[in-house]
Amino acid sequence: xxxxxxxxxxxxxxxxxxxxxxxxxxxxxxxxxxxxxxxxxxxxxxxxxxxxxxxxxxxxxxxxxxxxxxxxxxxxxxxxxxxxxxxxxxxxxxxxxxxxxxxxxxxxxxxxxxxxxxxxxxxxxxxxxxxxxxxxxxxxxxxxxxxxxxxxxxxxxxxxxxxxxxxxxxxxxxxxxxxxxxxxxxxxxxxxxxxxxxxxxxxxxxxxxxxxxxxxxxxxxxxxxxxxxxxxxxxxxxxxxxxxxxxxxxxxxxxxxxxxxxxxxxxxxxxxxxxxxxxxxxxxxxxxxxxxxxxxxxxxxxxxxxxxxxxxxxxxxxxxxxxxxxxxxxxxxxxxxxxxxxxxxxxxxxxxxxxxxxxxxxxxxxxxxxxxxxxxxxxxxxxxxxxxxxxxxxxxxxxxxxxxxxxxxxxxxxxxxxxxxxxxxxxxxxxxxxxxxxxxxxxxxxxxxxx
Numbered sequence: 046x047x048x049x050x051x052x053x054x055x056x057x058x059x060x061x062x063x064x065x066x067x068x069x070x071x072x073x074x075x076x077x078x079x080x081x082x083x084x085x086x087x088x089x090x091x092x093x094x095x096x097x098x099x100x101x102x103x104x105x106x107x108x109x110x111x112x113x114x115x116x117x118x119x120x121x122x123x124x125x126x127x128x129x130x131x132x133x134x135x136x137x138x139x140x141x142x143x144x145x146x147x148x149x150x151x152x153x154x155x156x157x158x159x160x161x162x163x164x165x166x167x168x169x170x171x172x173x174x175x176x177x178x179x180x181x182x183x184x185x186x187x188x189x190x191x192x193x194x195x196x197x198x199x200x201x202x203x204x205x206x207x208x209x210x211x212x213x214x215x216x217x218x219x220x221x222x223x224x225x226x227x228x229x230x231x232x233x234x235x236x237x238x239x240x241x242x243x244x245x246x247x248x249x250x251x252x253x254x255x256x257x258x259x260x261x262x263x264x265x266x267x268x269x270x271x272x273x274x275x276x277x278x279x280x281x282x283x284x285x286x287x288x289x290x291x292x293x294x295x296x297x298x299x300x301x302x303x304x305x306x307x308x309x310x311x312x313x314x315x316x317x318x319x320x321x322x323x324x325x326x327x328x329x330x331x332x333x334x335x336x337x338x339x340x341x342x343x344x345x346x347x348x349x350x351x352x353x354x355x356x357x358x359x360x361x362x363x364x365x366x367x368x369x370x371x372x373x374x375x376x377x378x379x380x381x382x383x384x385x386x387x388x389x390x391x392x393x394x395x396x397x398x399x400x401x402x403x404x405x406x407x408x409x410x411x412x413x414x415x416x417x418x419x420x421x422x423x424x425x426x427x428x429x430x431x432x433x434x435x436x437x438x439x440x441x442x443x444x445x446x447x448x449x450x451x452x453x454x455x456x457x458x459x460x461x462x463x464x465x466x467x468x469x470x471x472x473x474x475x476x477x478x479x480x481x482x483x484x485x486x487x488x489x490x491x492x493x494x495x496x
Contacts, residue, residue: 048065049064050063051063051064051065051107053136053138055112055128055135056134059119061109061110061118061136062087062110062116062117063087063108065106065144066100066107067105068103068362069100069344069355069357071357073104073144074104075104075145075147075149075293075297076144076148077106077107077147077149077150078107078137078147078150079095079096079106079108079153080129080153080157080160081153081156083188084209085156086110086114086115087108087110089153089275090277090279091275091276092153094279094282095151095276095283095285099290101290103299105145111124111128112129121212122201122214123214124217125216125220125221126155126158126162126217126220127223129155129159130163147170148171148172148297148298149170149173149174149289149297150163150173151173151174151176152173153177153178153276154178154179154248154274155178155184157176158178158184159182161173161175161178161256165233171296171297171298172236173237173238174289175237175238175239175256176241176269176276177245177247177248177269178239178252178253179248180226180251180256181226181252183222186218189202189206192204192213196214197218201214226256234261236263236264236295236296237260237263238264238265238266238267238288238293239253239256239257239267240288241266241269242269242270242272242274244270245272246273246274247274265292267288269281269284272285279375343357343358352365352366352372352373352374353366353373363377364376365379365383366378381416385414386414387467388440388442388465388468392412392444392465393410393411395461395464396410396444396462396465397410399461400458405454406448407446410444410445411445411447412443412445413443414443416438416441418436418439419437444458
């Protein structure tokens with residue numbers, strides 16, 4: 046169940062829509078609950094990018110739409126700051142019943158203020174991270190200040206927020222007057238992270254200073270220099286997510302992720318045999334030759350949102366993607382870049398190991414690689430296979446060796462480079478066996494939404 050659409054009820058019986066993102070093929074280290082900004086929704090690019098960065102580190106994330114927003118039921122005009130906090134409590138209750146109570150709360154803008162209030166009521170929460178949060182919930186009143194008199198006189202008015210019309214009722218203004226952030230922070234004894242951009246024009250950075258001053262230790266502050274309030278640049282939101290994940294690991298009692306292979310099994314059998322053939326042998330080759338204890342060495346997953354692909358290679362988390370000009374988000378290397386990286390890293394490691402065994406003065410290896418397709422010679426083309434057979438994939442590899450090596454040593458290292466395990470695998474036309482998982486496996490992965 047890597048990604049699940051979820052429905053749960055709030056305190057008034059209305060269904061709220063959410064998406065639960067799970068790490069790839071491993072038990073989550075812990076669970077996080079995300080609260081979006083005022084009048085935004087769970088599908089904001091920044092929310093998705095931050096959530097993706099967390100799942101890459103083994104943290105499951107639930108992001109949901111507050112009442113009356115996005116895909117959630119209810120009338121936004123009937124909501125207020127108190128109902129936002131209650132929605133967070135309902136989401137946490139669903140998580141506790143269906144999986145595990147959230148240990149980490151993350152809130153953006155007014156969502157940041159909401160998670161600070163909710164953290165006081167949720168015993169399982171150990172850490173709270175806010176992004177561009179106001180130091181007082183009343184800060185949002187400036188968004189519809191021009192309608193304040195009409196709201197006071199008529200009881201409601203329509204205000205445009207972010208270019209969209211929203212009905213604001215008098216009860217909303219009255220409710221936020223009753224929430225005092227300083228009091229909450231004075232009582233809160235949980236790890237806190239405040240993230241804010243100095244250039245934030247919606248919520249000034251002075252808000253972060255007031256939050257930090259009112260909070261108790263352990264507390265941290267990270268400047269999102271150059272970012273705007275909505276973290277519109279994917280580099281800013283991805284960075285924020287990576288920082289939150291790293292910070293949270295220090296303060297949340299987490300379960301160690303289950304790796305694909307047992308410890309010390311970083312190479313497969315073929316690689317171990319190749320190394321042994323080159324004379325590496327010994328304990329290192331013996332350990333590498335042990336079979337994997339899991340059915341998968343690597344797993345990848347892509348959802349419905351573009352080409353961004355999550356990768357788990359043993360216990361390591363990576364992203365693959367495509368450039369923006371072909372419809373990707375450019376959040377990671379392309380598949381061919383990973384192919385070149387595999388060949389290049391294997392080449393460099395092999396040369397390092399060989400030089401060390403020979404006690405040669407090799408100080409550094411740099412490998413540059415490129416991939417291209419070129420026309421085969423007529424004699425190499427099978428006309429029965431169509432025009433594609435006329436093209437040949439070509440991998441170009443340039444190796445730079447540093448150190449006082451003589452001519453014979455350099456020539457021998459060039460020969461060894463062509464014997465690295467990945468090079469041999471590519472050269473030997475490997476057999477690729479592909480199958481679909483059984484229907485039973487697919488049914489277990491496609492969990493239905495829960496109310």
